[in-house]
Amino acid sequence: MGRFTLSRRIQALPPYLFAELDRKKQEVRSKGMDIIDLGVGDPDHPTPDFIVDAMKREAEVPANHQYPSYEGLPEFRAAAARWYKERFGVALDPGNEVVALIGSKEGIAHFPLAFVDPGDVVLVPDPGYPVYHIATMFSGGKSHFMPLLRENGFLPRLDRIPGGVLAKAKILFLNYPNNPTSAIADRKFYRNVLAFAEEHDLIVAHDVAYTEIYFDGVKPMSILELPGAKKRCIEFHSLSKTYNMTGWRIGFAVGNTELVGGLGKVKTNVDSGVFQAVQGAAIAALGSGESATREIRRTYQERRDVLLPGLRALGLDPVTPAATFYVWIPVPEGYTSASFCTHLLTKAGIVTTPGNGFGKSGEGYIRIALTKEKERIREALDRMRRIGF
Numbered sequence: 435m436g437r438f439t440l441s442r443r444i445q446a447l448p449p450y451l452f453a454e455l456d457r458k459k460q461e462v463r464s465k466g467m468d469i470i471d472l473g474v475g476d477p478d479h480p481t482p483d484f485i486v487d488a489m490k491r492e493a494e495v496p497a498n499h500q501y502p503s504y505e506g507l508p509e510f511r512a513a514a515a516r517w518y519k520e521r522f523g524v525a526l527d528p529g530n531e532v533v534a535l536i537g538s539k540e541g542i543a544h545f546p547l548a549f550v551d552p553g554d555v556v557l558v559p560d561p562g563y564p565v566y567h568i569a570t571m572f573s574g575g576k577s578h579f580m581p582l583l584r585e586n587g588f589l590p591r592l593d594r595i596p597g598g599v600l601a602k603a604k605i606l607f608l609n610y611p612n613n614p615t616s617a618i619a620d621r622k623f624y625r626n627v628l629a630f631a632e633e634h635d636l637i638v639a640h641d642v643a644y645t646e647i648y649f650d651g652v653k654p655m656s657i658l659e660l661p662g663a664k665k666r667c668i669e670f671h672s673l674s675k676t677y678n679m680t681g682w683r684i685g686f687a688v689g690n691t692e693l694v695g696g697l698g699k700v701k702t703n704v705d706s707g708v709f710q711a712v713q714g715a716a717i718a719a720l721g722s723g724e725s726a727t728r729e730i731r732r733t734y735q736e737r738r739d740v741l742l743p744g745l746r747a748l749g750l751d752p753v754t755p756a757a758t759f760y761v762w763i764p765v766p767e768g769y770t771s772a773s774f775c776t777h778l779l780t781k782a783g784i785v786t787t788p789g790n791g792f793g794k795s796g797e798g799y800i801r802i803a804l805t806k807e808k809e810r811i812r813e814a815l816d817r818m819r820r821i822g823f
């Protein structure tokens with residue numbers, strides 16, 4: 435026991451499921467074993483040079499050394515709006531339908547504070563990015579988990595949400611392309627979502643961090659492409675995955691004016707915006723068309739196309755990713771998520787992520803990130819073949 439009692443909200447945080455795995459990773463490393471880390475969802479390639487060069491120039495401008503504007507530079511918000519128009523055909527008013535974020539995680543984490551009161555319910559995908567649930571808890575709300583199952587294409591069955599839950603529900607969180615399942619959603623699903631949200635008066639908060647990491651030329655869509663979506667939707671976008679910029683901390687939220695404004699109200703009282711030089715670099719990135727993203731997609735597609743047939747040859751049945759840089763794999767007979775991860779780590783030095791870390795419905799799966807070179811992925815497959823399961 436420490437001298438200071440942690441707040442109830444911190445005490446109520448879910449247990450950190452990776453502690454045991456982290457300990458084993460240290461142990462394996464200290465034995466001198468070569469580790470292939472396919473655990474983290476962090477691009478291994480650097481940010482493209484033209485973005486770094488823009489940052490260097492912007493860093494020398496004295497005006498950028500002062501406090502930024504809360505909602506983001508008008509030029510940055512205009513660049514985000516232009517990008518949405520080009521990529522999705524969605525028109526946005528940079529004046530009140532776009533706000534800059536310190537990475538989309540920041541925006542997602544603060545969003546429920548603007549719209550959720552104690553007693554309100556938030557609909558959260560399971561498995562899912564942990565921030566939706568934690569942010570709900572921090573705002574005093576209660577999560578209702580929606581299972582994402584393979585037999586449903588990893589889309590939630592909205593018709594299975596109990597009426598009593600819906601009566602108290604305020605926000606529906608969605609994330610397509612999806613981390614960790616790699617699924618994408620189609621127009622028909624989004625149409626259903628919108629009708630459902632109308633019927634039950636829900637806010638739709640869509641996390642779209644992976645729209646540019648897609649395969650086989652099939653582009654994921656924005657829910658804002660649907661007529662009327664702006665009435666109750668907000669989308670959280672990020673430059674992190676699109677341009678290998680996880681360390682830069684910049685993203686943006688777009689959509690309904692009141693939703694963007696509510697989030698902005700939380701932010702003006704918590705942070706003071708994004709370093710303007712970073713916004714300048716982000717303007718260069720967003721204005722670069724497809725040239726940078728095409729190269730990034732090609733890299734992940736090559737790796738995916740090495741890993742998938744290799745896993746199948748080993749008798750596994752991975753989900754074929756339509757997008758994202760993750761492969762979601764059911765564990766073999768006789769294993770749990772944790773025991774299979776431990777097997778791969780201790781016997782083969784391969785780090786993967788246990789699916790149950792993303793929620794109850796992730797049990798029975800592991801996630802492999804395509805964030806290492808092809809040669810290392812081949813090496814991992816060789817090692818798996820040698821150890822067997």
Ligand SMILES: *Cc1c(COP(=O)(O)O)cnc(C)c1O
Nearest residue numbers: 537538539563613643672674685
């Ligand atoms: C990586 C990721 C994000 C983006 O995080 P940033 O804060 O923008 O770096 C958001 N949602 C999901 C599901 C992610 O995997």
